[in-house]
Amino acid sequence: MTKRYAVILAAGQGTRMKSKLYKVLHPVLGRPMVQHVIDQIKAVQLDQMVTVVSRGADRVVEHIGSDSAFVIQEEQLGTGHAVIQAEDVLKDKEGTTMVVCGDTPLISTETYQALFEHHEKEGASATILTTKTKEPSGYGRVIRSETNEVERIVEHKDANANERLVEEINTGTYCFDNQALFSALKEISNDNVQGEYYLPDVIEVLRGRQEKVSAFITPDFEETLGINDRLSLAQAEKIMKHRINAKHMRNGVAIIDPDHTYIHPDVVIKPDAVIHPGTILTGATTIESDAEIGPHSEVNNCYVGSDSVIKQSVTANSKIGERVKIGPYAHIRPESAIENDAKVGNFVEIKKATIGTGSKVSHLSYMGDAQIGNNVNVGCGTITVNYDGKHKYLTTIEDDSFIGCNSNLIAPVTIGADSYVAAGSTITKDVPAASLSVARARQTNKEGYATKLKNRQND
CATH class of the missing domain: 2.160.10.10 (Hexapeptide repeat proteins)
Structure with missing residues (x-):
């Protein structure tokens, strides 16, 4: 059986949360969002998990504990840069590596399992978990060729007018051939609006090598919701609540x-x-x-x-x-x-x-x-x-x-x-x-005394 690994991206500071609490520790129905991610992905029987955190994220490390190895992203230079931090732990491994964001607590074990199985069945170097939405603003768009093959992912800020009309979006979750992943990461650049190293750029690198890139579409857009602020946190809690109640x-x-x-x-x-x-x-x-x-x-x-x-x-x-x-x-x-x-x-x-x-x-x-x-x-x-x-x-x-x-x-x-x-x-x-x-004072009645008190008050 193919070895399976996971990289959890949990280094984001979450400035839009406007909170002193580390972003991925914000609870969804009483459990930190990153714990939901770990609990669901552990169930697919991983051989190793690596969590990428920023310096000072001691509470995240303490909370996750022995479930994962940890690496530190010293500077926040993008998702591609974050995954590179796991290279020393995984570079010699053969098998499939899933990359998951720590702020996506709603993705189920069933979806992770289906993504792994699709990737391995297709024999792809990379498989993107995608979904479709009528309101794709803010998401990276999945750009396909005339033969419906995945060509690249373009971030919203870098997309042109036609690309922004695309409704298929990148969820930020991937499966990669482990060796292909770390080889391709060495070729991506930060020549973009944000000046960051995007993990999705690995897709274009692999396509340029004529390696197979696949996509697995989940029909449940809500499941892929990423949490960036208090509004999306409340939305995720509502979705999780209804899922559990159902x-x-x-x-x-x-x-x-x-x-x-x-x-x-x-x-x-x-x-x-x-x-x-x-x-x-x-x-x-x-x-x-x-x-x-x-x-x-x-x-x-x-x-x-x-x-x-x-x-x-x-x-x-x-x-x-x-x-x-x-x-x-x-x-x-x-x-x-x-x-x-x-x-x-x-x-x-x-x-x-x-x-x-x-x-x-x-x-x-x-x-x-x-x-x-x-x-x-x-x-x-x-x-x-x-x-x-x-x-x-x-x-x-x-x-x-x-x-x-x-x-x-x-x-x-x-x-x-x-x-x-x-x-x-x-x-x-x-x-x-x-x-x-019986442990109380003996009762004493003074008859007529109340009348005397009233007369004094009226004098």
């Missing part, structure tokens, strides 16, 4: 309003789950069958069990069991576990806590650094007082206990099984099992 719906997920549902690439959703409008699912989240998420919920890096419901709430880095009801307006913070059949109601915050099977924290409560057993009822307004300004402490509420409304549980403290805490109590000591704990 995949889930084809797999049996009910997405009520795909236009207003955001699902990141790593999310797993099982059939018959229901996703309502305004929902954002991110990270390594898994939603099991028959779960119902939203409307207007955020779920990040969570496991959500079957038949659970999360309404108008935020959950992160936590495990949600089966038949759980969360919300509206609940906040499940990291390292929490909501066990089967539990309920976390409106305006409840859970942080680094376990809510046991069948337990209820129905409204207006904070459970932080807590271990709550099974079948516990936590009354409205209850707080685990877990922080003394320096350290966090654990509150334990054992099975079948009942915590009255507006109670303060001063950690570290344990409420024993089958116990009751009276409403309005501030608990500072452990409560034994099967006990009633």
